[in-house]
Amino acid sequence: MRITLATPPFLSQNPHEPLSPPLGIASLGASLESAGHEVSLIDAAIEGHPVPVGNGIFRMGLAPNELARRILQSLPDLVGLSCPFSTRYHFFHETLGILRDLLPEIPVIVGGIHPTLLPGRILERDQPDLIILGEGEATFTEWVERFEQGSAVDLSGLDGVAWMQDGKPVIYPRTSWIAELDHLPPPALHLLPVERYLARSGGRWASRFQSVIPVQTSRSCPGRCSFCSVHSVMGPIWRAHSAEYVLDELAKIDDTWHPDLIAFEDDRITWDRDRMAALCEGMIDHRFGFRWYTPNGVHVTDLDEELLRLMKQSGCQSLNLAIESGDEHLLHSIIGKKGSERKTREVAQVCLDLGIRLNAYFVIGMPGETEVSLEKSIRLAETLPLDGLGVFIATPFPGTRLFRECVGNGWLDEESYMSLLEDGSDSTLLNTPLFETDTMPEDRLLAGKQEFEKRFMRSLYRRRPMTRVKHAVRATLDFGSSLLGGVSKRVAE
Numbered sequence: 001m002r003i004t005l006a007t008p009p010f011l012s013q014n015p016h017e018p019l020s021p022p023l024g025i026a027s028l029g030a031s032l033e034s035a036g037h038e039v040s041l042i043d044a045a046i047e048g049h050p051v052p053v054g055n056g057i058f059r060m061g062l063a064p065n066e067l068a069r070r071i072l073q074s075l076p077d078l079v080g081l082s083c084p085f086s087t088r089y090h091f092f093h094e095t096l097g098i099l100r101d102l103l104p105e106i107p108v109i110v111g112g113i114h115p116t117l118l119p120g121r122i123l124e125r126d127q128p129d130l131i132i133l134g135e136g137e138a139t140f141t142e143w144v145e146r147f148e149q150g151s152a153v154d155l156s157g158l159d160g161v162a163w164m165q166d167g168k169p170v171i172y173p174r175t176s177w178i179a180e181l182d183h184l185p186p187p188a189l190h191l192l193p194v195e196r197y198l199a200r201s202g203g204r205w206a207s208r209f210q211s212v213i214p215v216q217t218s219r220s221c222p223g224r225c226s227f228c229s230v231h232s233v234m235g236p237i238w239r240a241h242s243a244e245y246v247l248d249e250l251a252k253i254d255d256t257w258h259p260d261l262i263a264f265e266d267d268r269i270t271w272d273r274d275r276m277a278a279l280c281e282g283m284i285d286h287r288f289g290f291r292w293y294t295p296n297g298v299h300v301t302d303l304d305e306e307l308l309r310l311m312k313q314s315g316c317q318s319l320n321l322a323i324e325s326g327d328e329h330l331l332h333s334i335i336g337k338k339g340s341e342r343k344t345r346e347v348a349q350v351c352l353d354l355g356i357r358l359n360a361y362f363v364i365g366m367p368g369e370t371e372v373s374l375e376k377s378i379r380l381a382e383t384l385p386l387d388g389l390g391v392f393i394a395t396p397f398p399g400t401r402l403f404r405e406c407v408g409n410g411w412l413d414e415e416s417y418m419s420l421l422e423d424g425s426d427s428t429l430l431n432t433p434l435f436e437t438d439t440m441p442e443d444r445l446l447a448g449k450q451e452f453e454k455r456f457m458r459s460l461y462r463r464r465p466m467t468r469v470k471h472a473v474r475a476t477l478d479f480g481s482s483l484l485g486g487v488s489k490r491v492a493e
């Protein structure tokens with residue numbers, strides 16, 4: 001079978017936004033290839049260029065009609081279209097509509113987090129032939145096998161699928177997840193233009209000149225933070241590749257593409273301490289040419305001095321601590337995450353001593369956030385030896401406890417919120433308050449975020465005066481390259 005898997009473009013305020021290979025379709029591609037199929041992967045973001053669409057916003061990558069044309073050119077027997085983020089629905093929807101018109105007889109199977117969370121809605125609005133819910137490798141491969149045997153696919157016994165029957169959605173929720181991740185082949189990066197990603201990858205918590213390749217060594221997380229939606233795709237149980245498997249994958253990546261950095265994109269890479277230690281020891285033995293970091297955040301309570309030492313020796317350049325809040329009541333009772341200020345300070349001090357750069361994530365505006373809790377978070381960030389900070393305003397993604405709470409309490413009107421999220425035309429959406437609680441008004445939250453970032457930068461510049469110089473140089477470079485971008489665009493026109 002010839003199968004083409006694709007991801008739609010997205011909107012961004014930053015035309016220099018780093019791009020990295022989409023691991024979801026790359027992993028599906030690898031499983032389908034090892035089942036003997038001929039697979040093409042098309043990531044609209046890397047295939048196109050940033051195109052201004054007004055209000056300082058850029059479409060990153062091919063327009064939906066161009067993406068559909070590329071899919072068509074690959075002469076597929078079937079198409080798999082991913083919607084890896086709710087905020088990409090807009091272009092996913094457009095691409096699917098065009099594919100339907102151009103290729104009415106070719107099945108279009110969809111998957112990714114958004115269709116997984118809202119299968120009924122997607123079936124009714126987009127009419128894909130099938131949605132594969134959650135972790136897709138096993139079910140998709142099985143479905144393709146059945147499809148090869150005849151056009152009326154028997155769906156009985158398939159886990160995690162949804163389709164339209166007699167005008168109504170039929171949804172079989174996923175009940176099982178791949179237990180032995182080592183049985184999966186590593187993501188088929190060879191089907192993507194990796195060199196181009198390498199040229200556009202640096203900058204997200206790394207130096208803009210570093211080339212980065214993402215790797216995921218485990219799936220899901222034993223935690224249950226109220227704003228987190230990873231369990232709906234990857235299931236309730238944390239599963240991991242063995243250290244040996246990961247080292248093999250890393251060796252191949254190192255030999256083939258020589259990246260400067262590996263980005264471990266796990267939800268909870270450090271959950272099994274022994275596995276993490278073995279992975280670090282293996283990386284030390286292999287003397288890889290790259291360093292590594294954890295842009296997706298690590299859980300502070302998983303870390304201790306001995307492990308951090310191994311991490312540093314094995315090439316850890318920086319860690320992003322997912323601290324979330326400096327208020328322990330909010331952290332434990334509202335977010336539902338373990339952690340304490342004492343532990344965070346301990347870990348930060350060890351990182352400072354070892355020379356591991358530290359960034360931190362905070363989320364503000366959770367239900368129960370007050371002036372006092374916000375001040376605690378700001379104070380914590382100001383007084384930790386951090387190099388960078390990400391402050392996010394709480395976003396109630398569908399499928400999360402936070403979402404249910406917001407709808408249940410009337411803080412969010414479900415229908416208008418979904419439309420806003422799916423419209424995707426407002427790329428600033430996730431930086432604005434989406435719901436208001438009794439304890440903190442919306443405008444105060446917005447001002448609170450600005451104050452948080454400002455006070456942090458002041459503390460950073462006090463501690464590291466050279467950082468101010470570096471930031472000024474970077475701003476000048478960005479300005480220069482946007483001018484150049486404008487010139488080259490005019491030349492191209």
Ligand code: B12
Pocket residue numbers: 010011019020021022023024025027028079080081082083084085086087088109110111112113114132134135136137140216220227228229230233234265266267296397398430
């Ligand atoms: C890496 C990552 C990123 C990278 C993505 C790089 C890339 N090129 O894809 C970057 C840094 C860019 C990123 C950004 C954001 N991210 Co992010 N990210 C992740 C992370 C940590 C891992 C994703 C991943 O690679 N998974 C590994 C693969 C194997 O899994 P997968 O992609 O889910 O694919 C599987 C299934 O979904 C399914 N599948 C997927 N596609 C298809 C297609 C078909 C046809 C089929 C059958 C199946 C299928 O099968 C795959 C294999 O099992 C996830 C957390 C998570 N665990 O999912 C968050 C996550 C996806 N991100 C999230 C968010 C919120 C964001 C941001 C909006 C954050 C922000 N505030 O800016 C942005 C938006 C990005 C954009 N501009 O569109 C949320 C999404 C919630 C939602 N409902 O949309 C997640 C779930 C984390 C969370 N907070 O809960 N992210």
Ligand code: SF4
Pocket residue numbers: 220221222223224225228229230267268299322337
């Ligand atoms: S620790 Fe991270 S991955 Fe785990 S539930 Fe919380 S936010 Fe999700």
